[in-house]
Amino acid sequence: MTINICVYHDYYAKAEQQIPEIVSLLRTLNERAPKGDHYSIGAAPFYFSTLEYILTHDDYDFCIFFTLNLSIVALMQQVPYMSHIVVLEDFSACPALFAGWEQLPSPEGSQQWRPAAWEHRETTVLVTTPERLIEDAFAFFKQEGLSFNP
Numbered sequence: 001m002t003i004n005i006c007v008y009h010d011y012y013a014k015a016e017q018q019i020p021e022i023v024s025l026l027r028t029l030n031e032r033a034p035k036g037d038h039y040s041i042g043a044a045p046f047y048f049s050t051l052e053y054i055l056t057h058d059d060y061d062f063c064i065f066f067t068l069n070l071s072i073v074a075l076m077q078q079v080p081y082m083s084h085i086v087v088l089e090d091f092s093a094c095p096a097l098f099a100g101w102e103q104l105p106s107p108e109g110s111q112q113w114r115p116a117a118w119e120h121r122e123t124t125v126l127v128t129t130p131e132r133l134i135e136d137a138f139a140f141f142k143q144e145g146l147s148f149n150p
Contacts, residue, residue, distance in 0.1 A: 006042050079123070107136070
């Protein structure tokens with residue numbers, strides 16, 4: 001089984017700093033994947049205006065966002081049945097970004113949010129920092145039903 005992850009970043013974020021983080025995450029995911037599973041990351045200079053089409057028409061299972069674009073939350077609500085990871089330097093923008101969403105209990109150093117109408121969308125969002133991306137992504141993917149070797 002191939003698990004496809006879309007990585008989106010825009011001019012609000014520093015792409016050159018994210019490349020080692022994403023490469024390290026992909027390497028670690030594939031090292032710990034059960035036999036027969038493979039993780040693939042699609043990262044391209046997507047335009048935000050085309051991102052909804054890409055997420056709904058391409059074969060992505062998850063999306064990792066490196067952005068502070070306030071429209072990202074509305075986009076997440078337009079893509080039902082997909083969970084996302086948002087990578088931020090700090091969480092001070094989260095209450096405004098996720099206004100009207102429910103904050104879930106989450107490990108220290110990260111936050112989890114879901115829309116108020118979660119049962120109709122089954123969307124959960126993990127917000128983490130670049131330093132905790134790998135550790136938090138593993139815990140999040142396990143929570144979403146994926147399994148890994150120790």
